[in-house]
Each structure stands twice: as structure tokens, then as C-alpha cells.
Amino acid sequence: MVGGGIVGAACARQLEREGFHCVIVERDVMGSGATAAGMGHVVVMDDSEAQFALTRRSRDLWDAMELPDEVEFERCGTLWVAADEEELEAVRGKLAYYRERGVEAELLDARRLYEAERGLRAGMAGGFLVPGDSVIYAPCAAAWLGRGIERKKAEVLTLGDGWVELRGGERLEGDIVLCATGAWAAKLTPGLEVKPRKGHLAITDRYPGAIRHQLIELGYLKSAHGDSTESVAFNVQPRRTGQLLIGSSRQYGVEDGGVERHILERMLRRAVEYLPGLAAMQLIRVWAGFRAATPDKLPIIGLARNCSRTWLATGHEGLGITTCLGTAELLADLVMGRGTALRAADYAPGRFA
Amino acid sequence: MQYDLIVVGGGPAGMAAARAARDQGERVLLLDDNPGLGGQIWRGREDLRLEGVELGLGHTLTEWRGEAKRLILACGARELLLPFPGWTMPHVVGAGGLQALVKQGLAIQGKRVVVCGSGPLLLAVAANLRKAGAEVPRVAEQAPWEKLLTFGLGLWRWPSKIFEAVGYATSGYRAGLWPVEAWEGGVTLSDGSKINCDYVACGFGLVANGELARLLGCRMNGGLVAVDDWQRTSVEGVYAVGEMTGIGGVEKAEAEGRAAGARQRVTGNWGAFASALAKTFALREELRALATAETIVCRCEDVRWGRIATMGGKRQARLEARCGMGACQARICGPALEWMCGWGPENVRPPLFPLSVREFLRDRDEAGHPPTGHSL
Amino acid sequence: MKIRVNGQEVEVQAGMSVAAVVMNLGLAARRSVTGEPRGPVCGMGVCFECRLWVDGEGPLRSCQMPVREGMEVVTDAV
Numbered sequence: 001m002v003g004g005g006i007v008g009a010a011c012a013r014q015l016e017r018e019g020f021h022c023v024i025v026e027r028d029v030m031g032s033g034a035t036a037a038g039m040g041h042v043v044v045m046d047d048s049e050a051q052f053a054l055t056r057r058s059r060d061l062w063d064a065m066e067l068p069d070e071v072e073f074e075r076c077g078t079l080w081v082a083a084d085e086e087e088l089e090a091v092r093g094k095l096a097y098y099r100e101r102g103v104e105a106e107l108l109d110a111r112r113l114y115e116a117e118r119g120l121r122a123g124m125a126g127g128f129l130v131p132g133d134s135v136i137y138a139p140c141a142a143a144w145l146g147r148g149i150e151r152k153k154a155e156v157l158t159l160g161d162g163w164v165e166l167r168g169g170e171r172l173e174g175d176i177v178l179c180a181t182g183a184w185a186a187k188l189t190p191g192l193e194v195k196p197r198k199g200h201l202a203i204t205d206r207y208p209g210a211i212r213h214q215l216i217e218l219g220y221l222k223s224a225h226g227d228s229t230e231s232v233a234f235n236v237q238p239r240r241t242g243q244l245l246i247g248s249s250r251q252y253g254v255e256d257g258g259v260e261r262h263i264l265e266r267m268l269r270r271a272v273e274y275l276p277g278l279a280a281m282q283l284i285r286v287w288a289g290f291r292a293a294t295p296d297k298l299p300i301i302g303l304a305r306n307c308s309r310t311w312l313a314t315g316h317e318g319l320g321i322t323t324c325l326g327t328a329e330l331l332a333d334l335v336m337g338r339g340t341a342l343r344a345a346d347y348a349p350g351r352f353a
Numbered sequence: 354m355q356y357d358l359i360v361v362g363g364g365p366a367g368m369a370a371a372r373a374a375r376d377q378g379e380r381v382l383l384l385d386d387n388p389g390l391g392g393q394i395w396r397g398r399e400d401l402r403l404e405g406v407e408l409g410l411g412h413t414l415t416e417w418r419g420e421a422k423r424l425i426l427a428c429g430a431r432e433l434l435l436p437f438p439g440w441t442m443p444h445v446v447g448a449g450g451l452q453a454l455v456k457q458g459l460a461i462q463g464k465r466v467v468v469c470g471s472g473p474l475l476l477a478v479a480a481n482l483r484k485a486g487a488e489v490p491r492v493a494e495q496a497p498w499e500k501l502l503t504f505g506l507g508l509w510r511w512p513s514k515i516f517e518a519v520g521y522a523t524s525g526y527r528a529g530l531w532p533v534e535a536w537e538g539g540v541t542l543s544d545g546s547k548i549n550c551d552y553v554a555c556g557f558g559l560v561a562n563g564e565l566a567r568l569l570g571c572r573m574n575g576g577l578v579a580v581d582d583w584q585r586t587s588v589e590g591v592y593a594v595g596e597m598t599g600i601g602g603v604e605k606a607e608a609e610g611r612a613a614g615a616r617q618r619v620t621g622n623w624g625a626f627a628s629a630l631a632k633t634f635a636l637r638e639e640l641r642a643l644a645t646a647e648t649i650v651c652r653c654e655d656v657r658w659g660r661i662a663t664m665g666g667k668r669q670a671r672l673e674a675r676c677g678m679g680a681c682q683a684r685i686c687g688p689a690l691e692w693m694c695g696w697g698p699e700n701v702r703p704p705l706f707p708l709s710v711r712e713f714l715r716d717r718d719e720a721g722h723p724p725t726g727h728s729l
Numbered sequence: 730m731k732i733r734v735n736g737q738e739v740e741v742q743a744g745m746s747v748a749a750v751v752m753n754l755g756l757a758a759r760r761s762v763t764g765e766p767r768g769p770v771c772g773m774g775v776c777f778e779c780r781l782w783v784d785g786e787g788p789l790r791s792c793q794m795p796v797r798e799g800m801e802v803v804t805d806a807v
Contacts, residue, residue: 029669036672070673139672205680205707205780205788206762241675241762259702261416268710279711280786284680287702386774388746388795393773411793413774431775443757443768453772457792458745460753562775652770652778655762680788681777685770707777709786 001025001149001178002156002164002188005035006138007313007324008180009146014328016149018336020176024146025164027155031142034182034320037289039201039237039247040138041214042322043078044103044130046094047221047297050346054299055319056103057342058326059132065325070140072240078133079108079116079213080220081124081234081274087218088125095128105130119211119277128218135214135237138321145324156181159188162309176335177310183290185314189304193352194315197293198251200264205282208242217274220248229253232267234274244281246271248318252293259288291317294352299323301330301347311335312349356382356407358614359421361414361565363403364392366595366606367427371406373614374425382421384409386706392429393449394603397456415704415713417569423590425613426566426578427606430596432474432556435636435689436650436658437643439535440555448478448556455485462486464551467540469493469532472558472634473602476526482554490550493530493542495557496634501528504633533643543639558634560688561597567701576688576698584613599627641693651686653679667696680707734802747791747802748772748779756804758791766805781805 001012004026012022024030042062046052067073082088091107098105108116108127116129152172158165163173179188183196220233235247249267254260264286272279294300294315304310311334313327326342333340345351360371363385371383383403385392388411390401417424432447439445446454448468455461465488468479472494479492494501532555534541539549561577572579572587577599584592592613595606605623612619644650646659654675661670667690670676676690677683683699690696704713730741734754741750748769751758757766758779769779772792780788782803791802 029665029672032668032672143673202710204710265714268714272710272714279714279716280709282680282707282788283704283710283713284682284707285678285702286704386793388793431771431773434770434776441761441765441767443766446769447771447776450770450772450776454746454749454752454769454792457772458742458749458753649761649765652761652767652776655765679777680780681775684775684777706774 001180002159003180003182004028004030004142004146004151005033005180005182005320006031006142006145007182007316007320007327008178009142009149010324010328011178011180011313011331012149013145014332015176015178015335018332021150023150023152023172025152025154025156025166025172027153030146030151031139034289034291035142036139037199037201037287038138038291038318038321039235039245040136040141040321041078041237042134042136043214043319044098044133045319046097050298050343051319052097052101053342054323054326054347056101057329058323059134061325061329062134062136062322063132067136067141068144070137071144072137072140073134074136074238074240075132075134076238077129077131077213078216079113080128080130080216080218081113081120082126082128082218083124085125091126091128091218098130103130104132117211117213117215119275120215121274121276129213133214135239136321137240141321156188159310161304161307175309178313178331179304179310180313182314182316182320183292185292185300185312189312192300192312192314192349193294194292194300195252196255196290197317198249198254198257198288198290199247199318200249200259200267200286200288202246202264202268202283202286203239204244204246204278205284206242207244207281210244210277210281211236211238211275214238215274217270230263232263232270234270236271236275236278244278246278250291257288257290259286292320293317296351299327299347300349301327302334302344302349304349356380356421358382358423358425359384360425360427361385362392362427362429362595363387363390363408363410364427364429364595364606365394365603366429366610367392367425368401368403369607369610370425370427370592370594370614371403373611375405377615381405382407382409384412384414386413387411393453396453413706413708414565415706415708417565417703423592424569425584425592425594425610426571426586426597427593427595427610428562428565428597430559430561430600431684433558433560433688433692434555434685435557435640435643435692436648437532437534438645438648439540441649441652442535442537444538444551445535445540445553445555448475448554450556451552451554452478452481455482464488465490465549466552466554467491467493467532467548467550468554469530469540469542470556470558471495471636472556473630474556474559478554479525490525491542491546491548492526493532494526494528495531495637495640496528498528500633504629507629531637531640557636557640559596559600561600563597564682564684564701564705566591566593566597567698568703568705576691582618583616584609584619599624600630601627636692644693650690651676651679651683653681656686667699670696671699682706730796730798732796732798732800732802735804741796743796745796747781747783747794747796747800750796751779751781751791751802751804758804759788760805
């Protein structure tokens with residue numbers, strides 16, 4: 001298992017259950033990459049049928065887990081905020097889509113929106129509430145998923161069919177090699193359609209009860225699913241600690257992982273537009289990280305090109321925390337040669353060819 | 354505004370640097386997070402002046418965007434606080450911390466204070482607390498007598514320090530003694546003695562406030578900023594002076610500040626004094642084991658020692674237990690864990706101190722007040 | 730000079746810090762994550778144990794904050 005992020009940890013756990021003896025090769029500590037840098041939401045998203053199927057299945061798997069306290073699982077729900085009547089109107093289709101597929105959701109008019117979240121700026125049109133969504137503390141989730149699995153602290157430099165070579169020259173072989181290195185997967189698998197997409201986040205001091213739901217502007221979908229080189233959207237989560245985690249930004253073509261003030265400013269201004277009370281809150285930390293983005297916003301899960309023993313599980317972009325469990329299930333079914341509940345072709349590595 | 358020099362820190366080192374640069378005709382801005390000049394040692398003194406230097410007091414530097422020709426870091430030091438059972442109770446305060454709070458108006462008259470930990474600061478604190486009317490039944494220094502004696506005999510090399518030491522000579526001073534547990538209304542020391550008191554003033558020496566230097570990429574040497582004989586750091590145009598380059602007190606700080614301000618070579622053997630201090634007051638092994646599994650190590654996030662003791666390093670402790678992820682940004686638990694487990698410092702990122710979202714955006718508040726100039 | 734601490738009017742001297750005022754009243758500045766009372770420790774703005782609320786904003790370091798006429802201080806909030 002190359003990569004000890006939440007996707008690698010979830011896959012290793014699943015494969016151990018299938019009888020494999022796994023070793024996770026991670027250059028840093030478990031969950032220290034995008035897993036630690038991200039927001040940690042378990043959400044159903046509807047950019048495509050395949051995304052909906054994967055996120056929904058994954059959310060069910062999270063809901064069925066007996067998680068330890070430190071994972072901080074909170075079913076706070078996602079409240080998509082409609083800034084105007086146009087956005088509210090557009091969301092009716094979304095409501096029907098979720099309901100047809102058996103995912104609980106409801107439309108909130110302005111009055112009910114402010115009952116749900118009194119801190120929102122006055123004048124919003126309404127909202128779309130998905131009560132079954134959750135937030136978790138992803139680094140602890142990754143550590144917990146990977147608990148009891150053998151680990152090796154090393155950096156993989158070369159990925160072959162059924163083998164890897166580590167920095168220092170050591171070679172490891174496996175009946176299966178799985179590459180789950182997120183945004184950097186293309187380094188080991190040249191030509192893979194995965195690009196780093198940078199994001200910034202900020203977290204406040206503790207303000208328990210300031211917000212109750214994960215709040216996202218409906219314009220988020222344009223930001224998340226569009227291809228512009230730089231975009232921001234309002235997305236704030238209540239953490240169990242009482243802290244508010246503030247996102248989000250998306251940038252292509254930036255290699256440097258440092259915090260960029262101009263984008264952080266845009267992101268925070270957007271957040272204050274929706275949630276004016278944020279302005280007076282103390283910001284205690286800001287950081288940036290990289291998502292693993294693919295052209296169709298779907299992860300890459302399946303056998304690597306020209307390989308019979310090396311598999312890929314990457315490209316989860318901003319949804320790896322949600323979809324790691326669905327990914328692990330699908331991957332294990334593929335490895336075992338079983339039928340899959342999800343349409344494997346939708347996530348197959350060869351689909352871009 | 355374009356300055357020739359920005360000095361960060363308004364203690365003895367920073368003041369000396371600002372003055373020396375001003376005397377050479379430079380346009381100088383001096384910033385300090387504290388509301389007054391003087392740093393910790395001269396806190397509350399009302400006679401301090403810096404004419405011809407622009408002052409930004411009460412201004413917290415949270416980011417650096419490089420708008421001065423020259424930057425002198427004079428950020429000083431903070432106390433090393435080591436976790437022991439009960440150390441998070443409100444009556445346990447820093448030794449220098451209690452002294453600072455007294456200067457801020459804390460009523461200490463008639464209060465009983467046990468001063469403990471390590472370093473010459475304990476003596477100064479005890480003397481000042483007594484002067485302010487406190488009763489100090491015990492000053493417990495963890496270093497053994499032998500080392501203190503050797504250090505005392507070596508003081509002839511720094512004559513001014515002898516007068517200082519004699520001035521602080523104090524009753525109730527014990528070497529080879531340290532706190533093991535604080536409890537409501539008192540503290541237990543390593544010899545088993547239980548002392549009732551209103552405050553336990555505790556500090557295990559000083560550690561440099563190196564965050565800004567590290568943010569700027571200055572080379573560090575241990576926990577100190579590495580400098581040459583002109584106080585230049587490894588980063589072009591950035592100087593470091595005072596406690597940041599070695600814990601050595603006021604004279605060293607002023608000598609270094611003057612040199613950096615005037616772009617001259619520093620004089621005096623203050624580096625040797627700093628090393629003699631470090632050697633004498635080196636912390637004993639027993640102090641690594643004061644914390645029990647239940648003892649809180651990270652005070653911001655209430656992370657207990659038992660949760661992180663077996664972890665592989667600071668990064669894991671941060672990610673999985675949130676150790677050092679709170680508002681103080683590991684300024685307290687970081688140095689403690691560095692000493693206890695050898696965990697190196699984490700990377701420093703802006704903002705260096707928490708600030709409101711509004712201040713970060715440099716917006717006016719609801720009353721129309723501009724931001725207090727937190728970033729440069 | 731007068732300020733209010735948790736709704737009570739308190740007479741203070743100019744130049745005092747809010748942290749010192751709160752300690753003189755025998756109050757903790759804040760509650761920790763697990764509910765422990767905490768008060769000022771470092772007195773110089775680095776430990777963040779003295780955080781409290783002033784004029785509806787917080788949590789702010791009270792040791793770095795001189796008293797101002799009429800300020801409203803709230804301790805023991807989160």
C-alpha cells in the first residue's frame with residue numbers, strides 16, 4: 001500500500017479483511033497529506049450520477065461504522081445556502097434528484113433558513129438541507145482505519161507491476177501493489193490524469209454554537225466543478241471543538257504549498273459575506289494543501305495501465321474523506337474478482353483514453 | 354511607509370538597536386506586542402523614552418511582507434514551563450510571569466509565593482516580589498550547589514553581574530530542589546516538603562522567542578538564532594539581538610542591540626557568559642519525568658501526557674491528539690516537549706499570533722476603527 | 730476609572746492590565762477545553778491562558794490589554 005492517507009488506510013483495512021497481509025508505505029505519519037489538510041466532510045454530492053452513487057454509498061458505510069470518540073463524527077448536516085431566488089429556484093431540481101435516489105433532503109424558505117442558522121447575513125433566499133451529512137476529524141479517522149496494519153516509513157520512488165523501489169534502493173514486492181498517493185500519483189504513474197489542485201483553509205478559536213450545520217454556498221458547485229484556474233467559495237464547518245473551519249479555495253497550476261495571502265483574503269471575504277459574525281472571530285491557523293483532481297471530478301480506481309498486480313486509488317479531489325470507504329469496497333471487489341455494487345467503469349483508470 | 358529599519362521588540366536589545374540606528378540618521382520603526390516599552394525586564398518603567406523613533410506599541414506582528422531595508426529582531430525570550438501534576442491550576446504562574454503581572458497591577462502585598470524552577474531569574478523575581486510586599490518562604494533552584502558555586506566563582510569575568518547577584522542574595526534559597534506537584538493552596542517540592550502558598554511562581558529557564566526568525570528562514574542553532582559578530586542572521590538584511598541569540602541578560606542584549614543598530618561588530622564576551630549560564634542551570638534528568646499520564650501537556654487543547662507519550666513525534670502528536678494546535682501555537686508545550694522528548698520545532702506559518710478575521714483582512718471594525726496594524 | 734467585569738462595576742487604576750484586574754477579583758480568565766479554570770501564566774502574551782472577552786469580542790489575551798474606561802469584560806466564557 002503506497003500512501004498512508006485516508007484512502008490508503010481504508011483500502012488496506014478492507015484488503016486485510018479479505019485475507020491480505022498489508023504493509024502501508026508512507027514517507028510521513030499516517031494521514032499527513034491531503035487527509036490532514038482537508039476539511040473532513042462526509043457528504044452526498046451530485047455533480048454526476050457516478051459521484052452521487054459513490055458518495056452516497058460511502059456515507060452509508062460511514063454511518064454503519066462504530067467510530068471511536070477521537071474521530072469526532074458529528075452528523076451536523078449540510079446546509080446549502082441560496083443567496084437569491086434564482087439559486088433557490090435552481091435547487092428544486094436538486095431536491096427532486098436527492099429524493100428520487102432515497103437521500104433525505106429538504107428545501108428551507110428564508111424563515112426556516114434563519115431558524116436553522118441565525119448567523120447568516122440577512123437577505124438570503126433560503127436553503128437546501130441534507131441532514132444526513134457529517135463532519136469528522138480526518139487524521140484520527142485515517143489513523144484508526146490503519147490501526148493494526150504494518151507500516152513502513154519510506155518514500156516510494158518507482159512503481160512497477162507488483163513491486164516498488166524505495167529511496168535508498170530497497171525493493172518490495174506484493175501480490176498486489178496499490179498506489180494511493182493522492183495529488184502526487186502522477187509522479188509514480190506518468191501520464192495519469194491527476195493534477196494537484198491547491199486549497200486554503202483557516203480555523204478559528206472556539207465559538208461553540210456559533211453555527212450548527214456545515215454551511216456551503218450553492219455557488220460552491222460552480223467553484224468545485226468548474227475548471228477556472230482560481231476560485232473561492234463559502235464553506236464553513238462547525239467542529240466538535242467549537243472551532244469554525246473556513247474554506248474553500250481551488251487553484252490549478254500552483255506547485256508551491258505555501259499560504260497565499262491574496263487567495264486567502266478572497267476566501268475569507270467570501271465567508272464574511274455569508275457569515276458576518278466571522279469578522280470578529282479569532283483566526284488561529286491557516287494552511288494550504290493539495291487535492292488530487294481528475295478531469296471528470298471522479299476518482300481513479302482500478303488496475304494500472306499494462307499491469308496485472310498494481311492498482312490505483314487516487315484522484316478523489318475534495319471528497320476523499322467521504323469516498324475512501326466506497327473506494328475501499330469497490331477496490332476489494334475488483335481485486336477479488338467479484339461483482340461490484342458501483343459501476344466500476346465510471347472510475348476505471350482507462351476511461352480518459 | 355518605507356523605513357530604513359524596523360525593530361521588532363521594545364526591550365533593552367530593541368531599544369538599544371533603535372537608538373543606535375536613529376543616531377546614524379536612519380528612519381526607524383519599533384514594534385512591540387506589549388503596550389509599553391521596556392520588554393519584560395523594564396516592564397512598567399515610566400522613564401523610558403525613544404525620541405526620534407516611530408513606535409508601534411501594542412502591535413502584534415503576525416506576518417512579514419518585507420517592506421524595510423533592514424530588520425532587527427529583538428523578540429526576547431519566554432519562560433520554559435515544564436508540565437508537572439497541578440501546573441495548570443490558576444495559582445501556578447510563570448516566575449517572570451508573576452513579576453510581570455505584579456507590574457500590571459496584581460495585588461501581591463501579603464501573599465505567600467513559592468518561587469521555583471531554575472535560573473538567575475528566580476532570585477530577581479523573589480527579590481522583587483518581597484519588595485512589593487509578598488512573603489517568599491522558599492526559592493527552589495533545581496541546579497545543584499556545586500554548579501552554582503562554580504558559576505559564582507567565575508563571575509569575576511563579568512563584574513556587573515556580581516553586584517546583581519549580591520543584590521539578589523536571598524533567604525529561603527535552596528539548590529537541588531524542584532516542584533513535583535501543585536495542589537489547591539500550595540505546592541509539594543522534591544524533598545517532600547509541602548508549602549502552603551497563594552502562588553507558585555515557576556520557570557525552568559528561558560527559551561528564545563524564535564518564531565519570527567524561523568518564519569523569515571533564519572538559520573537556527575539549537576533554539577537560538579545563529580548570528581555572526583555583527584549580529585547578522587543567515588538572511589540578508591535581517592539581524593537578531595538579545596536573548597534570541599543566547600540567554601545572557603540586559604548587558605549582552607544592549608551591547609548586541611547597539612552593535613546591530615550601528616552596523617558594528619559587537620564587543621564583550623557575552624557569548625561566554627550565556628554559555629556559562631546555560632551550563633550552570635542545565636536541567637536535571639528528573640524533570641523529564643515530572644508529568645504523569647494524567648498531566649496536561651498542551652494547555653490550549655488539554656492534551657494529556659499519556660495520550661502522546663508513545664507517539665513517534667510532534668507531527669503525529671499534532672495531527673492525532675491536537676497537541677500544540679491551540680491558540681498559543683505550541684509556544685508553551687513546544688519547548689517543553691522539545692526538552693522532554695527531543696521533538697524538534699514545527700514549521701512556523703503566518704499568522705504568528707491569532708488575530709481576528711477582520712484584522713487579517715485589514716478592515717475597520719463596526720465602530721469604524723482601523724485595524725491596529727498587525728501585519729507589515 | 731471604572732470597568733465592568735461579568736456585569737459588576739469594578740474600580741481600577743489606569744495602566745493596569747485586564748489580567749491583573751481579573752486575578753485581583755479571584756476569577757479565572759477562562760475555562761479550558763475540558764472545563765478546568767485557567768488564569769494568566771506568562772504575563773507577556775505568549776501562553777494564551779488569560780484569554781477572555783472584552784466588549785463582545787474574544788477570546789483575547791488580557792495580559793496585553795490595558796484597562797479602558799467603561800470596558801465590559803467577561804470571564805469564564807469559552
